[in-house]
Amino acid sequence: MERDWNRARNACAKEDLYYPHPLLQDILWASLHKIVEPILMRWPGKKLRVKALQTAIQHIHYEDENTRYICIGSVNKVLNMLCCWVEDPNSEAFKLHLPRLYDYLWVAEDGMKMQGYNGSQLWDTALAVQAILSTNIVEEYSSTLRKANMYLKNTQVQEDCPGDLNFWYRHISKGAWPLSTADHGWPVSDCTAEGLIAVLQLSKLPPEIAGEPLEANRLYDAVNVILSYQNADGGFATYELTRSYPWLELINPSEIFGDIVIDYPYVECTSAAIQALAALKSHPGHRRHEVDRCIQKATKYIESVQASDGSWYGSWSVCFTYGTWFGVTGLVAVGKSYDNSPSIQRACNFLLSKQLASGGWGESYLSCQNKVYSNIEGNQPHLANTAWAMLALIDAGQAERDPTPLHKGARYCYDLKYVVLKIKGTR
Incomplete structure (x- = not known):
């Protein structure tokens, strides 16, 4: 079935629409398609278009060769591979791309998946x-x-x-x-x-x-x-x-990042x-x-x-708990402490304020999206958040001031391990 790519240009499932296009960007893309591209398809603009495409494919080949055709991530991996195929379906570059697809593909219980990176x-x-x-x-x-x-x-x-x-x-x-x-x-x-x-x-x-x-x-x-x-x-x-x-984020073409x-x-x-x-x-x-x-x-x-509430926004995991752990450990590494650093004092107060009745910490992914600390639904604790919070507090000397929050967190971790072992034993 033939696709109308022009109509589909701005289509995106609502579940994936984390970062909607600004109106300015939609106008820009439409203008490129309806005004600029037709001009560049004719002489003398065609010469500029050919030169631009040559430069683009040159950079694509450079990226491919310097990553052994893995590329920086799965998104540009498949785009680079497609560009190599368009340039020449029988090229050595396209053939070298094919076996490195498996660096990203894996089979889950519900079908084939493609991870965002070739691992960690x-x-x-x-x-x-x-x-x-x-x-x-x-x-x-x-x-x-x-x-x-x-x-x-x-x-x-x-x-x-x-x-x-x-x-x-x-x-x-x-x-x-x-x-x-x-x-x-x-x-x-x-x-x-x-x-x-x-x-x-x-x-x-x-x-x-x-x-x-x-x-x-x-x-x-x-x-x-x-x-x-x-x-x-x-x-x-x-x-x-x-x-x-x-301000270049105004032309960010990704709907999910x-x-x-x-x-x-x-x-x-x-x-x-x-x-x-x-x-x-x-x-x-x-x-x-x-x-x-x-x-x-x-x-x-x-x-x-550091935010006014004592936290740091973490961009590479969920989220304020993670960022605050790094904020504290970075400061401690250079000799800062609870006694001499207002930043560490505020960070500890923030973490202690988020400890749940269970003793653990449980932060929802919604914190990343909304940039406001959010507990997991039902105030459920999470092992990773608990570990990050406890590591930050331990580094900041919480055990010397009042070890009770750490004992409660350790009890949650211990109880969770017991539950996991019990569940495994019943299988």
């Missing part, structure tokens, strides 16, 4: 390492730690992308870590920070437990990348420095960068003054974006 392997590994090393049973996990250390080493990006990075609109990447795999390769600020924290912690263990530590020059490469990510306001975005202007046209600073990325740089005390010689200055600016940024 590096992120999970770095945080798992830090979790294991926070225990007193490290020796029991020696085999796991050696494998994790090897994965961290193998996944660190060891070369910048080729060519003039300014021409290709790319940031430096040598020394960075991606969210997922070495093939994917896109550097991310907080993944680099968490990867650096993990390898620094592993380097303190005997080689027979964790394997050989990462070489010092590769640690310094990671520091160089982190320093390069800091914006003028002190904050850190994800993939690159914050470029251009927020808000605030994506430029890369904004985030409390999570900024906190992770602070924690990584603060952990470099064992390597005091590398760009020490720049590191100190970076930490100071980042600390001021975190304090400046």
Whole structure:
């Protein structure tokens, strides 16, 4: 059946319409289709159109080749693949795209799914390492730690992308870590920070437990990348420095993602960068003054974006609980405490005010959408929110002031584990 793509241009299921198009954008797209495109299909405008398409496909091939045809995410993966097919259905580029579809596809109980990224392997590994090393049973996990250390080493990006990075609109990447795999390769600020924290912690263990530590020059490469990510306001975005202007969101073509046209600073990325740089005390010689200055600016940024109720908005999970955890841990990493930091005091008051009668915390995804703290329906607690809140409070010294809220939270976690084990035992 033939589709009327012109009529379908602005059609979107109401369930997916998180970010409706402004009227200005609908007018712009219609004008491009009905006025600009017909002009560009005729001489002399056709020459400009051909040149523009050549430039676009050139950048598409660059992205494909530098991510081993995985691309930065599933959306541009399928769009890039389609463009390669339109250019030449028999091209090597299109053929190389096909096997990397499986990096995104998986079969769930209700059918085929496509995930938004090709995984979070590096992120999970770095945080798992830090979790294991926070225990007193490290020796029991020696085999796991050696494998994790090897994965961290193998996944660190060891070369910048080729060519003039300014021409290709790319940031430096040598020394960075991606969210997922070495093939994917896109550097991310907080993944680099968490990867650096993990390898620094592993380097303190005997080689027979964790394997050989990462070489010092590769640690310094990671520091160089982190320093390069800091914006003028002190904050850190994800993939690159914050470029251009927020008003460009008026032409955001996505109906389901808000605030994506430029890369904004985030409390999570900024906190992770602070924690990584603060952990470099064992390597005091590398760009020490720049590191100190970076930490100071980042600390001021975190304090400046705290909400009046003491929370921080978290953009990468749900939501104020998550953001507040990062806000607190970033400040604690530079020596701030409940006694000397009004920001930490307000953050603790905020978290304590959201603790439920069950002892846990349970924040709804509606917090992300409405940007107002919302409990899960029925005031149900959630293990992840509870863990984030407790970690923040523990770091802020809640146990020394009044451990009762922590005991209540721990009781909820313990009871939940008991219930899960009981349910599994009845299967």
